[in-house]
Amino acid sequence: MSRLFVARNPRVAARSLDGEMMIMSGRDSTLFTLNRTATILWQAADGRTPLDEIVQSRICSEFDVDPAEALQDAETLARELAGHEILQLSEQPIAPSSTPPTAAGDPR
Amino acid sequence: MSDLLQQMTDKALALGVPLSVQLDLTYRCNERCVHCYLDHDDHGEMTTEEIKHLLDEMADAGVFLLTLSGGEIFVRKDFFEILEYARRLMFCVKLKTNAVLIREAEAARIRDLGVESVQISIYSHRPEVHDAITLVPGSLKRSVAAIRLLKSQGLKIIIANVLMTENMQDYSGVRALAAELGVECTLDPTVTPMMDGNRSTLKLGVGSGVLREVFRDSSLVGDADAFCAIPAPPGESELESLPCSAGHTACYVSPYGDVYPCVQFPLPTGNVRTERFEDIWRHSDRMNEVRSIRIKDLTTCTSCTHVSNCTRCPGLAFMEGNMRGPSSQDCEKSFARTGVASANMLARKRATANLVQIQTFSSLATATA
Numbered sequence: 001m002s003r004l005f006v007a008r009n010p011r012v013a014a015r016s017l018d019g020e021m022m023i024m025s026g027r028d029s030t031l032f033t034l035n036r037t038a039t040i041l042w043q044a045a046d047g048r049t050p051l052d053e054i055v056q057s058r059i060c061s062e063f064d065v066d067p068a069e070a071l072q073d074a075e076t077l078a079r080e081l082a083g084h085e086i087l088q089l090s091e092q093p094i095a096p097s098s099t100p101p102t103a104a105g106d107p108r
Numbered sequence: 109m110s111d112l113l114q115q116m117t118d119k120a121l122a123l124g125v126p127l128s129v130q131l132d133l134t135y136r137c138n139e140r141c142v143h144c145y146l147d148h149d150d151h152g153e154m155t156t157e158e159i160k161h162l163l164d165e166m167a168d169a170g171v172f173l174l175t176l177s178g179g180e181i182f183v184r185k186d187f188f189e190i191l192e193y194a195r196r197l198m199f200c201v202k203l204k205t206n207a208v209l210i211r212e213a214e215a216a217r218i219r220d221l222g223v224e225s226v227q228i229s230i231y232s233h234r235p236e237v238h239d240a241i242t243l244v245p246g247s248l249k250r251s252v253a254a255i256r257l258l259k260s261q262g263l264k265i266i267i268a269n270v271l272m273t274e275n276m277q278d279y280s281g282v283r284a285l286a287a288e289l290g291v292e293c294t295l296d297p298t299v300t301p302m303m304d305g306n307r308s309t310l311k312l313g314v315g316s317g318v319l320r321e322v323f324r325d326s327s328l329v330g331d332a333d334a335f336c337a338i339p340a341p342p343g344e345s346e347l348e349s350l351p352c353s354a355g356h357t358a359c360y361v362s363p364y365g366d367v368y369p370c371v372q373f374p375l376p377t378g379n380v381r382t383e384r385f386e387d388i389w390r391h392s393d394r395m396n397e398v399r400s401i402r403i404k405d406l407t408t409c410t411s412c413t414h415v416s417n418c419t420r421c422p423g424l425a426f427m428e429g430n431m432r433g434p435s436s437q438d439c440e441k442s443f444a445r446t447g448v449a450s451a452n453m454l455a456r457k458r459a460t461a462n463l464v465q466i467q468t469f470s471s472l473a474t475a476t477a
Binding site for chain 2: 010011012013014015016017018020022024026029031032033
């Protein structure tokens with residue numbers, strides 16, 4: 001089975017407001033807010049870590065969920081966010097040059 | 109404003125987060141607009157590194173919406189370095205420019221850097237009028253050419269038009285030009301005093317007659333009768349509400365690092381060269397004073413018919429001498445909209461009447477003597 005890699009789309013704007021991530025789409029300036037799980041996924045989407053590892057290390061460790069089910073939900077979520085051009089998806093690692101190098105919208 | 113952005117703004121307000129900042133990168137400019145409120149000399153602009161440091165601090169403080177303006181932002185040779193840095197910090201960046209220096213390469217780079225929108229000043233669809241305001245021959249042609257280039261890159265463009273005596277016949281023409289270019293257009297009838305308090309630019313503002321005509325133009329305001337209706341008296345919640353977002357979720361930083369509640373509110377609250385941005389935002393006594401004001405605290409305005417839907421600008425009121433007082437320009441707008449004089453206008457009329465009586469008395473005394 002191929003692994004899925006996720007990266008933050010460098011064309012969006014993002015900022016964390018009291019733990020809730022605000023994302024402005026680069027395509028049409030639509031504003032989104034991400035729930036806690038989606039925020040974890042966004043923050044971990046460095047283009048290098050496969051989605052299954054993100055789910056294992058960041059989601060399963062925080063929520064009491066079945067790993068297989070969590071991965072399926074995360075994939076659905078990642079594809080939805082990719083549909084809004086918030087995340088980039090690839091079966092290969094995504095080059096760091098196309099990802100924001102710092103911050104990811106979090107206060108540092 | 110979308111419902112979600114309103115929700116985020118409400119949350120930022122509750123948390124005391126400066127969600128939106130306008131940062132002027134320079135006051136230098138390649139145009140000399142007759143109504144401009146700025147002194148265009150460089151009195152010691154922040155360096156590239158100082159601006160990057162400030163952007164770091166603003167990101168830490170939670171700033172999300174960042175407007176880069178001037179002066180003319182493209183006269184700074186490090187402009188793209190600053191813009192790139194801001195985008196790496198994931199600010200939602202809006203640019204304000206006259207666009208005269210934007211060519212194909214600049215348009216493409218703005219697009220690549222994911223700028224949210226570009227606001228461009230256009231005062232008329234006629235070169236002889238626009239160029240007479242900017243005092244730069246050929247400026248309309250160059251600005252419009254840049255709009256076409258930016259638009260071809262898929263960027264969101266907003267034409268900003270300031271209504272004044274010089275161009276008051278042309279706002280329909282500017283809107284038609286915007287429609288032809290496929291871009292948005294805004295019209296602002298406010299000419300502001302200069303930052304140093306000089307009010308000579310105000311003579312360029314249009315009078316009540318033109319304002320009335322503009323406010324009755326349904327293509328601009330929608331339902332003109334509703335827009336121009338006399339407002340209902342304010343309720344308790346309106347009296348407890350905030351005058352505007354200045355100092356609450358928004359502020360302004362000058363090219364010299366001075367932090368103000370708003371670009372139109374020249375009350376210095378601190379300087380980022382000597383203090384952290386967030387410390388100024390949270391702890392400046394002046395910022396907190398601005399923040400403490402509610403509608404119920406306003407002198408004169410609380411008893412005014414227009415209080416519940418007035419466009420009163422606290423910064424313009426401050427420039428008139430009292431941040432809790434009325435802003436005469438907004439009184440004029442309320443009057444033009446509804447035909448009802450504001451409490452401030454009535455008070456001034458009474459004061460003038462008293463002066464006339466004194467003058468008559470002294471004239472009489474002189475004649476008798």
